[in-house]
Amino acid sequence: NAGVTQTPKFQVLKTGQSMTLQCAQDMNHEYMSWYRQDPGMGLRLIHYSVGAGITDQGEVPNGYNVSRSTTEDFPLRLLSAAPSQTSVYFCASRQQGYTEAFFGQGTRLTVV
Amino acid sequence: DAKTTQPNSMESNEEEPVHLPCNHSTISGTDYIHWYRQLPSQGPEYVIHGLTSNVNNRMASLAIAEDRKSSTLILHRATLRDAAVYYCILRDAGTGNQFYFGTGTSLTVIP
Numbered sequence: 291n292a293g294v295t296q297t298p299k300f301q302v303l304k305t306g307q308s309m310t311l312q313c314a315q316d317m318n319h320e321y322m323s324w325y326r327q328d329p330g331m332g333l334r335l336i337h338y339s340v341g342a343g344i345t346d347q348g349e350v351p352n353g354y355n356v357s358r359s360t361t362e363d364f365p366l367r368l369l370s371a372a373p374s375q376t377s378v379y380f381c382a383s384r385q386q387g388y389t390e391a392f393f394g395q396g397t398r399l400t401v402v
Numbered sequence: 403d404a405k406t407t408q409p410n411s412m413e414s415n416e417e418e419p420v421h422l423p424c425n426h427s428t429i430s431g432t433d434y435i436h437w438y439r440q441l442p443s444q445g446p447e448y449v450i451h452g453l454t455s456n457v458n459n460r461m462a463s464l465a466i467a468e469d470r471k472s473s474t475l476i477l478h479r480a481t482l483r484d485a486a487v488y489y490c491i492l493r494d495a496g497t498g499n500q501f502y503f504g505t506g507t508s509l510t511v512i513p
Contacts, residue, residue, distance in 0.1 A: 294445075325503070332489060332503035333446065349502070380445050382501075389436060389493070391501065393445030 292316050296381050296394035303371040303401045311366040311397050313381030319392075321384040322364040323348070324356065326377040327396075333380060339364055340386075371401045406490045411508040414480045422475040422507055424490030429470050432494050436501065437464065437475050439486040446489065446503075449475065485511045 297312045315322065323338035325348075335348030339358040353375060355367040364383075368375060378398050384391040407425040414420040426435070437449040450457055450464045452473075457464040463476040477484055489506040 323501075330505070332505045333501075335502060382445070389434065389451050390448040391438075391446075393447065396443075396445055 294381055294383050294392050294394040296379075296397050298397060299395065300398050301400070303368075303399065305371060305373060305401060307371050308367070308369050309371065311368075311379055311381075311399070313364045313366065313394060314362050315364075315381075315383040315392070316362065317383060317385070317392065318361060319383035320361070320386040321391075322358065323382050323391075324354070324364070324366045325380045325382065326350065326375075327380060328377050336366065336379075373401045375399065376401045406492060406504050408488075408490055408504060408507045410505065411510065413510045413512060414477075415512050416482060417479050420477040420480045420484070420509065422477075422488050422490075422509065423472065424474070425472045426490070426492055427471045429492055430494065433492040434494075435464065435466060435470075435473050436491040436493055437462070438489045438491065438501075438503075439484075440489070440506070441483075441486045449488070480509075480511045482511050482513065485509055 294315045320341045324336040325333035327333045334350050336354050337356040339345045342358050342361050345356050378396045380396050381394045382391045434453050436451040438446040439449050440446045450462050452464045465474045487506040487508050489503050491501050
């Protein structure tokens, strides 16, 4: 049972480039979410989804797009990367009605 | 979501109990109290949660004040592996689909 898998683990982008951070879970969880963590800070919610075809914005959604076409996958897209998006990104999933969320190992993104 | 206040850092000797406090004076009646921890270079992991009564599990205990304005996470015997950042989070059971993290408490365990 892989849990929540994030790819890639590390990525360096140039300003203005686009990329997609992948997140997949094999637990059939309805809820999935993306967070970013900057140095010395807690996690901040970017976007979340309560099921396939349903997404919503969190605290810091600007500059990021998401979609949820399947239960398993919840990719995060950066359309035009900026240095302010340098951060560690975490994906999480949770089953409806349960409080325990499972987090991936994170993607460390550097935008130069 | 209501806010929580935690000390920035704490230290504990190995194999001694650790009490990690959390203040949440604006908690509402439907807010659950959750604790997660984040080990170095890893994603957060669930520790425990509760509503009104004290809770125990294999990892820790959660003591909730009678007025619910504060709570304490108790690690009964700290090990080196417990060195992590501990987050206290409130989530509304009815409308809070996701978690809002604060800056947490960084726990150092001294051998």
